[in-house]
Structure formats: structure tokens, C-alpha cells
Amino acid sequence: MKFSALLAAVAPLTVLAAPVAVETESIWALAARQAGQVNAPGDAKFCNKVDPAPSEEEIKARHDKFVDAFLVKKDVKLAFTYIAPEYINHNPMAQNGAQWALNLLGGIWGGQNIRVRRTMYRDGMSYLNYDGSYGSNIIDRYRWEGGCIVEHWDAGEKWPAN
16 A cells, blocks of 8 residues: 555656657757857858859958857857858768758857967968867868868867978
8 A cells, every 4th residue: 555655656756757859959049048159050051162262362361250250259150151061070080061060069169268379371271279178289270162161170280380
């Protein structure tokens, strides 16, 4: 009899332990809110390559805007407007595609403590050197094509010689 009474009292609580389906969009809304971003990555706009490609001066200006969005403002949605959807990531721990990278960074990047050391654009490549919450003296290299970032390297990168 005591077991039946205990079972009757505990049974309604099992509903609280059951797995619940969570919509991806609501996860991004929470992550974006916590990171200080207004919008979730799901409605991001990526860069569309143009032909003929912009001039070197125009790409340098895009590089500067990308650096400002990515490292200074830490606004990944704005930064990813400079990244092509077919973006190739050469980091062995990452997958290719702008959406995959945005999904990874979207919820965490806004909370990073970043100190920019130096940046440079040269010969179709952007170089970013910074300290972040996940490491120091980080060097990211990006290749531009058609006015968009199409490739990224960060594993073992060195700052280019003059």
C-alpha cells in the first residue's frame, strides 16, 4: 500500500524528466540574446561573388569592414555578409560551409574578449592576428574571390614576412 501511494505521488514528476524537443530557432534566439546579438544566425545573409571581381582597393575596404565587424564589434552576422556560402575551412576540426561556421560562432563570438594585434590585406588574402578568450596570438588567413571570403586557414598559420 505504501509503495502504491509513493508511486502515485512520484508518477506526475516523471513528465519533468522526459526529453523535450527544442526548436533550433529558439536555441539560436537564446544564444544570440546571451551574446548580445539582435538576430539569430538562421536568417543570416552570406556574400554573393561578383564577376568581374572588385578592384584590390574595394576588396581592401571590404577587408577593413570584415575586421571591424568580426573582431571589433564581434557581430558575426555582419561579418558573415563577407563570406561566401561555399566557404572552405582548412581547420581539421571544422566543416566547410559558411552556415556551419556561423552556427559554431553565432552563440559564442559576441562574448569573446578580443584584443586585435594587427590585420593586413595583401594579394587577395586577409590576415588577422588577435588574442581571444580561447587563445593568444591567433592568426587567421582568409582568401578573397569575387569580392567574398572563400577560404580560411587558422591551424599553424604564421604572419607573412614583409
